[in-house]
Amino acid sequence: MVDVTAKSVTQRSAVAHAFVKMSPRVLAAMRKLENPKGDPLEVARIAGISAAKRTSEWIPLCHPLPLTHIDVHPTVCKNGVEIRTQVTAAAQTGVEMEALVAAAAAALTVYDMCKALDKGIEIAELYLVEKTGGKSGDFRRDDRRHKNRKDQVTKRSPKR
Amino acid sequence: MVDVTAKSVTQRSAVAHAFVKMSPRVLAAMRKLENPKGDPLEVARIAGISAAKRTSEWIPLCHPLPLTHIDVHPTVCKNGVEIRTQVTAAAQTGVEMEALVAAAAAALTVYDMCKALDKGIEIAELYLVEKTGGKSGDFRRDDRRHKNRKDQVTKRSPKR
Amino acid sequence: MVDVTAKSVTQRSAVAHAFVKMSPRVLAAMRKLENPKGDPLEVARIAGISAAKRTSEWIPLCHPLPLTHIDVHPTVCKNGVEIRTQVTAAAQTGVEMEALVAAAAAALTVYDMCKALDKGIEIAELYLVEKTGGKSGDFRRDDRRHKNRKDQVTKRSPKR
């Protein structure tokens, strides 16, 4: 485990992304809320938030961090569900893994909710979008790399 | 949560896949084991196994299942690390999510171990490869969809 | 811990109940979904399901049980939110605690979602409604003891 004892506490944030590729048929079924398990996007949101808080249990060498904000934002697009997460903390190390874990858990939950309709659903583009804070400086991914998402059709309720 | 009370216990297995895209520079550094956190592939293997056992904690509507085998197998390829997982249980529902969660946790751990070298590493192709057992029948993904992996260069030690 | 080694595995089920007493003002705000944290009833449902699966972590002397079904059903009433849970398993001991833990976690989550509106919200009538299976025989609570709930006004979506 990296020793962060001597680092100073600074404000950290990270944004991560995941994309759940889905066929129009599955997307349509999902949007009609006919799923017997509940609203997939809301369950995915909760799953992402819950997982982010426990990142240091999933990822062996992550430090436990006192997160002050976790936002998991799923959006229905023409060809799938885009997950965007944001995590914030005042800490001695960054929250990149927390944002990525939230995105992964949310995406896997969408899969779980829809797998009865299509077991072939693929999760792709799980990556860090940006981070701020810390000595290594800020990072911002080149947006042109986003290749899967087509025009989104449904905006979820405003940010929470 | 889907009610599986009336289902019979049968042998279930699932194979899942994830790919961590890495540049030759990061791959080379990783393979020299110069990483200060330990051997990334071994830590990823443990992370995947540990996460699979707790799938019902990460994915809200998954049933707790008595897994009898979890295998997490990372392979260094020319352009990244391929993760392949296999999970088995005698259960009333399938172990697809357990295999996928193992693959996601292992891939995210590889990211965590290498993010000091490159924060832009992307995880892709997180999907179910096959499942057997259960009333819905067997599933096998069309292999031609594997598009990222180039010829592998290093075979990890034999299956555990 | 009670030794259940010699008991035979039989089908077990339990139904539990909790009531979150709320003023008309808070109920109205909650039903308009103006809550910045999301839909309280859906978050409560997920919280209850997740907690039930981990009952043996919250209650020191509970056995870990392979639950096959968990249903958490919140209903908006005139004077609060009624939580009704049902849990099923084939096991050597009953699932009463699992049903009660689900009801408690769901009720506390409703409190958490609404506490910005009223910190004085009280949770009451947390009890077992019925259990079936096991050597001690079935149990069914006398319904007349339900005293808090007035006529319900909103039926949640059908059972999941």
Add this chain to the structure above:
Amino acid sequence: MVDVTAKSVTQRSAVAHAFVKMSPRVLAAMRKLENPKGDPLEVARIAGISAAKRTSEWIPLCHPLPLTHIDVHPTVCKNGVEIRTQVTAAAQTGVEMEALVAAAAAALTVYDMCKALDKGIEIAELYLVEKTGGKSGDFRRDDRRHKNRKDQVTKRSPKR
């Protein structure tokens, strides 16, 4: 999840309450420590403390908080067991949920320890008694609302 990033860290405390209604017969058996599982009040105390530390795992939108003190204090009364909990932390958000979770887990543990004697035991009056600290100001519940507790007959050992 509410964003508390911009809030300042202040001293927070919360007191919560729960009441486990029990018949004289069950109370008498419990006090004779004839219970084969151990001393119910001591197990309940430990259960409450352990649960409070993991509140952010029970309640999906709670922040993980660095608790500095948790006290769970069960008192045998004429008609049941009263649970009183107190939680303290220096944090950016309050510890109300932690105190309530401790009270709920302790009360449910008393139920678990005594359910072989009476499955009809009911948990009531789970509420916040007071909170201090934070921008929303202090809160103190009107004591006259405590209706179930009769004169207590056994004082537990002094506060820990």
Add this chain to the structure above:
Amino acid sequence: MVDVTAKSVTQRSAVAHAFVKMSPRVLAAMRKLENPKGDPLEVARIAGISAAKRTSEWIPLCHPLPLTHIDVHPTVCKNGVEIRTQVTAAAQTGVEMEALVAAAAAALTVYDMCKALDKGIEIAELYLVEKTGGKSGDFRRDDRRHKNRKDQVTKRSPKR
């Protein structure tokens, strides 16, 4: 992780042992229950039971097992506290690790409760006493290896 899929479910049990070496002064203080944290032996008992249930979270390659009985039995001796644990399950693999984890957690909890009195307390003789069930046959440790324990002076309440 060892693949136990093809193994048959049989009755398994394991007994483990740990010894917490303590000076007469610390032992005397502990037995007077002057410890501000509660009765160390009762807290240790609960800690051991709780830990055993989660063995597969502590020990990376352990399978999750449906334990049917856990007994943690601390005994005050002239020169310390002896912990003896017993675990039972019907499973495809043994419960040795569960018994050892229970003993370790109980012993560490005794240390935690008494460390204000003596930080130099040592835990020793953490080993498997016996196991039964499974294809590898029964195991029983040679008792003469127990070297630390002197005559016990206080028998704890009868087995639970």
Add this chain to the structure above:
Amino acid sequence: MVDVTAKSVTQRSAVAHAFVKMSPRVLAAMRKLENPKGDPLEVARIAGISAAKRTSEWIPLCHPLPLTHIDVHPTVCKNGVEIRTQVTAAAQTGVEMEALVAAAAAALTVYDMCKALDKGIEIAELYLVEKTGGKSGDFRRDDRRHKNRKDQVTKRSPKR
């Protein structure tokens, strides 16, 4: 739970030790990495780190602490495996239990990896080596008490 609210946050560290006594035959097998579960020392290292982070879940009255460094360092000796752990945090209470829990989990994992070869392996000398920080002052164990370890033969890779 001890109330540490009024204590000031200071830098804390603790070093702990455990020894897994092993016969030359088992040691030789372990060092040849013929173990089907993986490299025992690396798995033990991860197990220790993961366990330390969750100390407040295993030990009922431990406070949750924001650890900034965990080091688990197994060394192969002539007659067993020595585990040495170091934990650091800026906190209101010490990290002794975290270091001891890491040592115990690592030692138990070595046992788990080697128990197919010898079920009689014993874990001994689980103790605190030193602690620094906090009002009670520093502690350093008298080294002559280390009795089991003979000359070490294999140094593990440099500290991580």
